[in-house]
Amino acid sequence: MTDPNTPDPNAQNVPPPPPAQPSQPAPAYGSSPSYGSSPSYGAPASQKTNVLAIVSLVSAFFISLVAIITGHIALSQIKKTGEQGRGLAIAGLIIGYAGLVIGIIVAIVWFAIIGAAISSGNYTTY
Template sequence: MTDPNTPQQPDYSAAPAPSGQYAAAPNTQKTNVLAIISLVSAFFISLVAVITGHIALSQIKKTGEQGRGLAIAGLVIGYIGLVVGVIVFIFWIAVIGFAASSGNLNY
């Protein structure tokens, strides 16, 4: 028998499962490394972002890894960077050509 004056200890063995938004299981799938590289390099070297983004999408399709959104974001930002780079290059060629034809180049 137990002593009636002793406070009863709670039974932790049958604790209910937590409910709500914090009870989600951790994500065990890994993210494709090239997808991460694609997104990060899109802000620095657009060509690397485009190449690694396409490779990452191919790998994700085969392996089922996470990171498809990262690869697509890297591709979009990379292609935008390439287009802007080509426009800037054409603009500078036009400026140099205009300056050379007008005779305003001072060496």
């Protein structure tokens, strides 16, 4: 059995090969070797957001019918032009339809309460 810490007497004392040298020198800091000019680090060009999609989402909190109409028009325009804002239009539609349904339910309940009060005779006129 051999001790792993003792050197092998049969091994030759050969230095490791030198690291490979690159064929081209590294470019200087801040220069672009393949394009000739310094790279631009600005923000990428952002696409335009559809205005009706924004109007749909904002109006959904105030006037549900406007949100529904502008949301559908915005989705149609986004499909044709490829603009941003599809999520805004869908959110405006969902909130607009929910508001419309809640408004209809509140109106039905309100008229039912008024009708019940009138038919029972428990109202006063001034």
